[in-house]
Amino acid sequence: MEKKIVVIEGDGIGPEVTRQAVKVLNAIAEQFGHEFHYQYCLMGADAIDKTGNPLPDETIEACLNSDGILFGAIGHPKYDNDPSAKVRPEQGLLKLRKSLQLFANIRPVTTYPSLQHLSPLKAQQLEGVDFIIFRELTGGIYFGKKELSEDGTRAADDCVYTRTEIERIAHLAFQYAKQRRKKLTLVDKANVLETSRLWRKVVQEIATQYAEVKVDFLFVDNAAMQIILNPKQFDVILTENMFGDIISDEASVISGSLGLLPSASIGAGVALFEPIHGSYPQAAGKDIANPLGCILSAAMLLDHLGLAKEAEAVRLGVEWTLVNGFVTKDIDPINFYFTSTIGELVSDFV
Amino acid sequence: MEKKIVVIEGDGIGPEVTRQAVKVLNAIAEQFGHEFHYQYCLMGADAIDKTGNPLPDETIEACLNSDGILFGAIGHPKYDNDPSAKVRPEQGLLKLRKSLQLFANIRPVTTYPSLQHLSPLKAQQLEGVDFIIFRELTGGIYFGKKELSEDGTRAADDCVYTRTEIERIAHLAFQYAKQRRKKLTLVDKANVLETSRLWRKVVQEIATQYAEVKVDFLFVDNAAMQIILNPKQFDVILTENMFGDIISDEASVISGSLGLLPSASIGAGVALFEPIHGSYPQAAGKDIANPLGCILSAAMLLDHLGLAKEAEAVRLGVEWTLVNGFVTKDIDPINFYFTSTIGELVSDFV
Numbered sequence: 001m002e003k004k005i006v007v008i009e010g011d012g013i014g015p016e017v018t019r020q021a022v023k024v025l026n027a028i029a030e031q032f033g034h035e036f037h038y039q040y041c042l043m044g045a046d047a048i049d050k051t052g053n054p055l056p057d058e059t060i061e062a063c064l065n066s067d068g069i070l071f072g073a074i075g076h077p078k079y080d081n082d083p084s085a086k087v088r089p090e091q092g093l094l095k096l097r098k099s100l101q102l103f104a105n106i107r108p109v110t111t112y113p114s115l116q117h118l119s120p121l122k123a124q125q126l127e128g129v130d131f132i133i134f135r136e137l138t139g140g141i142y143f144g145k146k147e148l149s150e151d152g153t154r155a156a157d158d159c160v161y162t163r164t165e166i167e168r169i170a171h172l173a174f175q176y177a178k179q180r181r182k183k184l185t186l187v188d189k190a191n192v193l194e195t196s197r198l199w200r201k202v203v204q205e206i207a208t209q210y211a212e213v214k215v216d217f218l219f220v221d222n223a224a225m226q227i228i229l230n231p232k233q234f235d236v237i238l239t240e241n242m243f244g245d246i247i248s249d250e251a252s253v254i255s256g257s258l259g260l261l262p263s264a265s266i267g268a269g270v271a272l273f274e275p276i277h278g279s280y281p282q283a284a285g286k287d288i289a290n291p292l293g294c295i296l297s298a299a300m301l302l303d304h305l306g307l308a309k310e311a312e313a314v315r316l317g318v319e320w321t322l323v324n325g326f327v328t329k330d331i332d333p334i335n336f337y338f339t340s341t342i343g344e345l346v347s348d349f350v
Numbered sequence: 351m352e353k354k355i356v357v358i359e360g361d362g363i364g365p366e367v368t369r370q371a372v373k374v375l376n377a378i379a380e381q382f383g384h385e386f387h388y389q390y391c392l393m394g395a396d397a398i399d400k401t402g403n404p405l406p407d408e409t410i411e412a413c414l415n416s417d418g419i420l421f422g423a424i425g426h427p428k429y430d431n432d433p434s435a436k437v438r439p440e441q442g443l444l445k446l447r448k449s450l451q452l453f454a455n456i457r458p459v460t461t462y463p464s465l466q467h468l469s470p471l472k473a474q475q476l477e478g479v480d481f482i483i484f485r486e487l488t489g490g491i492y493f494g495k496k497e498l499s500e501d502g503t504r505a506a507d508d509c510v511y512t513r514t515e516i517e518r519i520a521h522l523a524f525q526y527a528k529q530r531r532k533k534l535t536l537v538d539k540a541n542v543l544e545t546s547r548l549w550r551k552v553v554q555e556i557a558t559q560y561a562e563v564k565v566d567f568l569f570v571d572n573a574a575m576q577i578i579l580n581p582k583q584f585d586v587i588l589t590e591n592m593f594g595d596i597i598s599d600e601a602s603v604i605s606g607s608l609g610l611l612p613s614a615s616i617g618a619g620v621a622l623f624e625p626i627h628g629s630y631p632q633a634a635g636k637d638i639a640n641p642l643g644c645i646l647s648a649a650m651l652l653d654h655l656g657l658a659k660e661a662e663a664v665r666l667g668v669e670w671t672l673v674n675g676f677v678t679k680d681i682d683p684i685n686f687y688f689t690s691t692i693g694e695l696v697s698d699f700v
């Protein structure tokens with residue numbers, strides 16, 4: 001198989017982790033007789049530094065012409081504490097999501113038995129945890145009208161949802177739920193927000209088409225508790241953009257190993273795969289970041305390309321490193337291996 | 351001292367827990383020679399059932415003429431799953447907050463050594479946890495314009511903040527921080543939201559007036575992780591309404607005993623005190639709910655009335671019941687005492 005993959009290294013530790021994922025993809029290509037053609041593109045603080053634009057048009061075009069996108073991380077502290085900065089790295093990612101209509105961010109939450117000791121939660125909380133969060137990614141308050149009054153004393157962000165936006169991701173989530181443990185939980189704030197009431201209404205309607213899936217509804221404040229108190233109750237969680245941002249990051253602490261978690265952003269056409277961790281600028285260039293989140297994102301990309309066996313090989317490689325104690329500094333601060341070494345070990349394994 | 355206290359029992363377990371708190375207040379009055387005059391008022395589902403209005407005008411008036419408000423809980427499932435219901439219990443609470451200008455919700459997050467085994471977090475996470483969340487309560491997306499298009503296909507919620515709204519709660523939070531461990535963390539989403547950028551700007555400015563307080567900034571998604579990963583890093587957390595709703599409920603799981611946590615909502619004039627737990631309708635009328643959250647809310651009310659010794663007596667009473675194993679079913683499902691018994695034990699102790 002021949003495939004065109006866009007690689008966006010991005011900011012902070014982005015370059016060093018994507019490089020390991022590409023190593024692994026190359027090993028897969030060789031092993032299984034595929035050809036992966038990479039095109040490197042700019043986005044984020046890196047793109048601002050080099051072009052003044054957080055998302056150059058060439059990046060969008062390359063993505064639209066590709067079979068899949070592998071992305072590292074975005075963000076730089078020099079922009080965070082300047083609330084009046086006009087250009088910010090994150091604008092690049094948001095624009096890319098919108099341009100490619102990546103309307104669903106999918107995050108599996110699972111635990112690794114060999115890493116349970118790293119979880120902030122007690123062992124009994126972790127048993128049987130296996131759920132997946134569907135976060136709407138191109139609507140809501142992220143993309144509503146933003147206003148700052150001329151005298152700077154009043155700011156506004158509009159949160160908007162249409163029935164169509166809700167329907168398309170809801171169908172996706174129900175389809176996943178059908179193939180899993182047949183439970184879907186909508187997280188909203190329908191006791192306060194009009195948009196949440198629309199979500200609840202549309203999901204209630206769509207639910208009638210998936211009679212085998214049990215649906216329940218949780219207010220987001222309650223969900224924020226339940227995710228820690230009793231995470232094994234969940235199978236598929238569906239939620240809007242802002243709530244999804246918060247609860248999916250919250251859920252990522254369960255496993256105790258943030259650096260390992262991948263995500264997929266999918267939509268109408270091409271899809272994007274990225275680790276959930278941030279750009280972690282303090283670690284950039286030190287060869288200590290955990291590349292497994294990015295490598296497992298590459299595995300999700302392989303799945304998406306229809307290469308299930310290849311994806312499985314990557315996952316086995318990752319598990320092999322973990323079980324044998326080949327781990328980065330975030331997992332074991334004393335006996336640790338470098339980012340690049342882990343990339344090689346997984347590549348050698350597959 | 352003579353004080354007028356409005357009691358709003360509210361919905362679900364609200365009546366039975368407020369009743370215990372009133373018992374304790376009566377015991378305090380007797381012990382310390384005060385006179386507390388109670389006026390019972392309606393709000394929530396209870397008020398809708400009895401008057402058609404989730405917040406009758408008489409309730410607002412009584413509150414405005416009181417020295418403090420003790421509130422139980424709000425909400426009934428019969429309204430939750432009907433997204434098109436025109437009247438909802440929560441509207442009562444939101445309107446009360448707005449009418450009384452209760453712009454700051456204050457939630458202490460502490461742990462009880464005798465209840466550590468109930469926490470979903472490992473013991474090492476809990477040590478030294480002692481922080482307080484300041485949630486803005488009368489602005490943001492809760493109170494912005496809400497719209498539903500006529501054909502029902504598009505919904506919108508507007509999130510608005512003004513400089514003045516941010517300043518008043520920020521000053522309050524800084525004043526608390528000054529008297530505590532001198533650290534304030536603003537939780538926002540300044541990389542995406544215009545309102546968050548205004549929050550960050552105003553807080554940066556106000557910070558210069560509190561040079562002894564160290565200020566840092568966390569994006570809300572990161573905050574949702576840090577609250578579980580490393581809760582002891584926090585001293586005072588300041589945040590806007592919606593983020594505060596989510597992260598304060600999330601933080602409430604740390605102690606392992608939701609039923610114990612009180613909160614205060616304060617503003618320009620009279621203040622309101624309520625347990626953070628919900629109306630828990632499944633337990634209503636069974637005499638099994640934990641009244642300590644409401645009793646500790648009464649202690650916060652006493653503090654607010656300038657009765658510090660009295661408040662301390664209540665807290666000692668609560669601790670005495672806990673240490674001696676007089677606990678409700680949520681704490682010990684086998685050897686448990688009834689709601690009313692706990693109320694009497696605390697009353698007898700003070």
Ligand SMILES: CC(C)[C@H](C(=O)O)[C@@H](O)C(=O)O
Pocket residue numbers: 074075090093245541542571
């Ligand atoms: C970087 C930021 C804009 C982004 C978001 O909030 O969506 C990130 O937190 C994420 O979850 O992918």
Ligand SMILES: CC(C)[C@H](C(=O)O)[C@@H](O)C(=O)O
Pocket residue numbers: 191192221424425440443595
């Ligand atoms: C009942 C609801 C409207 C309320 C809120 O969201 O503010 C509650 O969750 C709270 O935190 O007091």
